[in-house]
Amino acid sequence: MFLPILFALLFLFSSSNAADFCVGDLYGPQGPAGYSCKKETLVTVNDFVYSGLAAAGNTSNLIKAAVTPAFSAQFPGVNGLGISLARLDLAVGGVVPMHTHPGASELLVVVEGSICAGFISSANKVYFKSLNKGDIMVFPQGLLHFQINAGKTPALAFVSFSNPSPGLQILDFALFGDDLPTDIIQETTFLDVVQIKKLKGVLGGTG
């Protein structure tokens, strides 16, 4: 009668440290709940520190923007903690096109420059504003949102997420950067074929 309880208590106490964190074991598969935990004896302080956001991302690309993630895949220390961070560099004219993070709300803080940011609610109400250094804005989970460099200098922001693996789906790439057939895009978006083909050409889509 008492023995099972004793064992249960022993198990609870012996595993109490492991419950403090669950540094991701990046060699294992990633499921909906994240990575499985790295063996605690192998965990070091370096699992909780990440220097990958120190350097600016490369903005020599179509959108003149770079998102450098510190998600669980890059920074296994956040695995299981419900948080993560990314660095957002926007060159002059840079934009993070309309996108969603299916798994997380987002909090953006402007560190340099000015950024026009906004989101669209499920009721299709639009909320956008020009943000300056020190301003923060929140983007509720799953909603379409965007960021545009609104100034004449490069802009820098950091964005935190309520998920160590927030996911990212960019609307234009989802529509025009894959093999979704042109006629289906036309039927589902009401865009004309010429425009669809043009965007497929720019974004690498086929079909």
Ligand SMILES: *[C@@H]1O[C@H](CO)[C@@H](O)[C@H](O)[C@H]1NC(C)=O
């Ligand atoms: C940035 O990306 C461009 C395009 O891919 C590349 O040509 C360039 O070498 C990269 N610059 C740096 C500093 O990595």
